Amino acid sequence: MSQINRISGGQIDRAQEVKFTFNGKWMRGHPGDTLASALLANGQRLVGRSFKYHRPRGIFTAGSEEPNALVELRKGAHQEPNTRATVTELFDGLHANSQNHRGSLEHDLMAVTDFLSPFLSAGFYYKTFMWPRAFWEKLYEPIIRKSAGLGRLSMQEDPDIYDKGYLHCDLLVIGAGPAGLMAALAAGRSGARVILADEDFTLGGRLNSETLEVGGMPGARWAKEALVELAAMGNVRLMARTTVYGAYDHGVYGALERCTDHLATSGGKPRQILWRVTSKRAVLAAGATERPIAFGNNDRPGVMLAGSVRSYANRYGVTPGQQVAVFTNNDDGWRTAADLVAKGVHVPAIIDVRDAPAVCDVPGARHIRNAGVVDTVGRKGLKSVTLTDGQMIPVDCLAVSGGWNPNVHLTCHQRGRPTWRDDISAFVPGRDLPPGMAVAGAANGAMTLAAALAEGRAVANAQIEALGFKPGKADLPRAEDEPRDCVPYWHVRESTKRGWLDLQNDVTVKDVKQSHREGFRSVEHLKRYTTLGMATDQGKTANIPALAIMAECTGKTIPETGTTIFRPPYTPVPIGALGGRSRGRDFRPYRLTPSHVWAKNNGATFVEVGNWLRAQWFARPGEKGWRDSVDREVLATRKSVGICDVTTLGKIDVQGRDAAAFLNKVYANGFAKLAVGRVRYGLMLREDGIAYDDGTTARMSENHFVMTTTTANAVLVFRRLEFARQCLWPDMDVHLISTTDGWAQFAVAGPNARNLLRKVVDAAHDISNEAFPFMACGEVTVCNGTPARLFRISFSGELAYEVAVPARYGNAMMDVLMQAGQEFDATPYGTEALGVMRIEKGHAAGNELNGQTTAHNLGMGRMVSQTKECIGNVLSQRPEMLREDAVKLVGFRPVDRDRGLIAGSHFITKGDAASMDNDQGWMSSVAYSPSLGHSVGLGFIKNGDTRMGEIVRAVSPVHGTEMEVEIVSAHFIDPAGERPRA
């Protein structure tokens, strides 16, 4: 296909050719073209099918407001649906396919829905698919899913990368048309830091689409010169292809920069960048969007907005047709006719709804005044239009202008409401703008070129002056105030055929009238009942005409009828860009333990614990499953010695003259009298008396404590302690530092733990049982002088120590411990063995401290001091929390030792029905105990501490299981606690 509609001029590089395909057919264009301009140049008028009725559709606009020309762009995993052809830059090798049709674009099998349209009017979903209810899932939804939804996803992972960034400026100028350029010039020359962002790939806005002069030269050339000057300023950042899509609080704006969308491949660079722009002030110079007039069959390919037709002719050197009529209610439509004729395109008629003289002389065009278009002919492309007086005019393009709407969207993002201006029949920004924002140019209702330039400069000067800059000396270039008279005229009443308002969602004038008849009269109801203004274009061309028709129906004015609320984003933002780099493995940061490399080299399987990756078990050759490894690790530890990286537990350094007094307030049990060189178990409560976290705290010296927290709560406990320190007891002399990452810490557990450590801890430090008893702590050195901390604490129930070294020595320390432990068959163990051993020992962990249990439930009620001020002790004494029949933490074992206990089972007294009324409690943790040779469990059961030896039923309706279990002590091994003291 040749470029039959290419005409002279335009900002395209005719010296170069670009090849692309549409529905598999090769076509040619030039650099500087959009996909839409190239399709029009090639005479491709039919580009898609409409959403609901599958009507043939063509290109309607030349910008981001496009409702029709949505295509699937690119191939394979790169395929992107619903891409607007009007803003897609052409590149060599571009592939585009039309969407929303079954069979070919020309012969869409779904086009039959158009004949069913009498049954598919507004609200048909709500009426048709109501009953019978059973039909919904099996029949209605599959049908709707199949026929609805525009483009198709590739169903593959997005192969591109996206990034996020932060920008700061004194003045953000949104839009680089005449007002925005003038604003940026004024602010830039004054020295303010300026960001000028525009969604287009060529800055200049409408100046690129018009023939108007600025400063005695073509507007487009003036824009180029202004951009050269701005680009040379170190304090100005020009951002083309960047849509400012949202105005957020305190001068923060969201912007999407399309970095590589105009290239065949992203080449490993971020495809798009989501910018968070923090500005002191902003100038919104977003321009205006033309609106259509509704008349019969006004949705045919070839019916376009007049300003867009002018864009194609002036900017791209393309005419959308060979015979182009203009239908207008304003002076601006006439410029389209004049510009086309100047380029040699035949304009047979200018149909003006006004009974007014010609705006300008347009050779060859008939001026038909006081008339309108009632119907069109040409299913897959316009052939003729029929006027109110019955005459038919053969045309292949109709340029329609219903006036221009200022782009007020961003002024409304913080609940601002626009106000109506009768003189331009349009909404303009209201008074309650987002703080720091000012509006200039067409976006503010300054609809002529001279006015836009003047307002851009004035508004920018006012903005920067408020920031303390001296207003710039930017001269105002000479420009004319072109005629802009416009009368309110929304639809051709004489028309009896369906007249479209929202092309994207197939909403017609009739639908709005029906919505009114059925009582959905508020604009928000209208939108939801008819789907007006939804989807990718958000009704940029449709909303105001529909509103005007609703106003007509209700007999109210348009401002009384109101507008829907504009919300971000202004144009669609891909989820990929919002996600940025936070995808897959990088969805959130993860942390590695100091001995991670050692663990990886020694067969560890890792598990996520909080943000950490921890070794779960260390498989050895010949082991058939995780249980083999875990059982071996437990038995080896209990028999001789095992080593586990426990760095992930939170560590908080607490120092200061009031450190002891402070700990006494945040722990439920007493800490004031803890001796130097000793460790104590501590229980923290929430203020409501529920158990919160536990750990050990060591007193290293008079005013220095080292606290440990659970892995999961490390951050939250630290936050709470800071709250207590700053807000509750602001004058305590106590200081906190998180040292979780600072120290690598290893548990060395088992009967040979001391023998192993004697080989590692320097001889100067006596770690005999007498000198360093159970719950001792101290600063030592290891490996000939490396500083370390030693704690004699035990989670496993064995003779055990935890040794901490600066984190950078962590991996080496693991090596040293394993080498020193060779003669004892030292075994590394992971989190599973750790869990098994703590259950065997009866130590509570996360499953027991689950945010529902109290110290009373945990059997630690007497630890909660009532003789001191501490968090949680007052509300922990509420009668309901101290009930005598409260659940208590005890141990369980299966009567049939071969059966495995199931966590989450509920306890039922023998003989009672398994119902909620008879619920006695629940099993919180279970494990197979290799030490005992059967399953063991911890759980909460009413009066558990007084029911030792009783057999109850453990029922799990979720698993459909039930078994008899015996209530036993939670301490399955070494109940007297002799081993850790050995």
Next chain:
Amino acid sequence: MIINHPLLGPRDAAEFVYLGDAALIERPDWQARDAAEAFYEYGYLRDNPAGKHAELWYHEQGDRSWLVVTRDTTTHEITSVEMARDVARAKGRSK
């Protein structure tokens, strides 16, 4: 949102963690005769005004200061930012 930290200047709200009503500073006296009732109110009852609200924010990705931020919940306008410690002292929480 931007929070104007008294020590560090304007900082992005993403650096902060939100807690809630600044009344949480006013922890009751544990030895008062009505301590149980006072702690019940302290723990469970919060004002939730549409308008100006003094609330606690924690600069977790920063200097770890707790701040009292007075924010209009309908507009996000922030009218004052104070160090929570200073507020606590002003409310007589010095020991």
